[in-house]
Amino acid sequence: MTVFERGWLSANNILFTGTGDTAVVDTGYHANAAETVALVERALGDRPLARILNTHLHSDHCGGNAALQARWPGARTAIPPGQLAQVRDWDPVALSYEPTGQFCPRFHADAVLQPGTETVLGGRGWRIHAAPGHDPHAVVLFQPDLRLLISGDALWENGFGVVFPELEGEHAFAQVAATLDLIESLAPATVIPGHGRVFDDVPGALARARARLAGFEADPAKHALHAAKVLLKYKLIEWRTQPLDDAYAWLSRTAYFQCVHQRFFGATDRRAWFGQLVQSLARSGALRLEDGVLHDA
Numbered sequence: 001m002t003v004f005e006r007g008w009l010s011a012n013n014i015l016f017t018g019t020g021d022t023a024v025v026d027t028g029y030h031a032n033a034a035e036t037v038a039l040v041e042r043a044l045g046d047r048p049l050a051r052i053l054n055t056h057l058h059s060d061h062c063g064g065n066a067a068l069q070a071r072w073p074g075a076r077t078a079i080p081p082g083q084l085a086q087v088r089d090w091d092p093v094a095l096s097y098e099p100t101g102q103f104c105p106r107f108h109a110d111a112v113l114q115p116g117t118e119t120v121l122g123g124r125g126w127r128i129h130a131a132p133g134h135d136p137h138a139v140v141l142f143q144p145d146l147r148l149l150i151s152g153d154a155l156w157e158n159g160f161g162v163v164f165p166e167l168e169g170e171h172a173f174a175q176v177a178a179t180l181d182l183i184e185s186l187a188p189a190t191v192i193p194g195h196g197r198v199f200d201d202v203p204g205a206l207a208r209a210r211a212r213l214a215g216f217e218a219d220p221a222k223h224a225l226h227a228a229k230v231l232l233k234y235k236l237i238e239w240r241t242q243p244l245d246d247a248y249a250w251l252s253r254t255a256y257f258q259c260v261h262q263r264f265f266g267a268t269d270r271r272a273w274f275g276q277l278v279q280s281l282a283r284s285g286a287l288r289l290e291d292g293v294l295h296d297a
């Protein structure tokens with residue numbers, strides 16, 4: 001098994017090349033798809049890629065699916081069960097690409113990762129667990145002999161992914177808590193997260209995640225503001241540079257920003273609120289604003 005730790009925009013890719021079928025779990029963002037194909041190609045040598053799996057269908061976790069499917073047409077793709085129909089009919093709204101203002105090339109799915117069942121990767125059985133919170137359909141994969149967990153965005157070394165349902169007014173912080181409890185009950189020795197390095201201080205990571213969750217539960221506006229900054233910074237990594245007015249136009253037509261602004265910051269004019277987001281990201285060193293143009297930093 002090889003973990004390709006990717007930079008932001010792309011989730012980490014976990015490649016299985018041992019006995020049995022070759023497989024990759026999560027495939028990164030479409031903008032990095034050529035690099036993803038090259039990484040997988042190099043590691044596989046002459047063997048074809050037999051399987052593609054996704055912990056969830058956010059654009060940074062399945063944006064390389066289409067390119068991998070084009071390179072290895074025989075690969076079978078397995079996704080969480082709740083979104084099979086949305087993938088078959090290709091619904092970019094339900095699949096979150098339009099409301100986040102991101103993009104994911106259309107891919108096809110052949111199978112589902114049914115929670116409560118097992119899938120074989122690298123010659124070992126991995127248990128599939130539902131892991132809602134960050135995404136209602138997300139799953140995590142656990143290998144009990146090695147006590148190894150593929151956590152997606154349910155648990156990182158420092159925190160977890162934005163709790164998207166909360167931005168739309170659905171209560172999902174309790175699901176995040178339940179997923180953290182599930183991970184604790186599995187007692188993994190090592191976690192391969194969707195972003196960042198592999199880590200083994202799982203109790204420490206759980207404690208940090210719970211403290212972060214408690215802060216968000218106490219002040220949901222803090223979580224919403226964090227989410228807006230994450231979405232804007234993510235887009236700026238893709239753009240690298242963008243005139244402020246064009247960035248504002250994108251934000252204005254992107255549904256999650258409309259939700260967050262209306263629900264939590266409606267007292268502030270939207271353009272002024274956008275200015276506050278930009279200033280806040282500039283203060284933390286995440287971007288530079290020069291002559292009316294945003295630059296990723």
Ligand SMILES: [Zn+2]
Binds near residue numbers: 058061153161
């Ligand atoms: Zn995600």
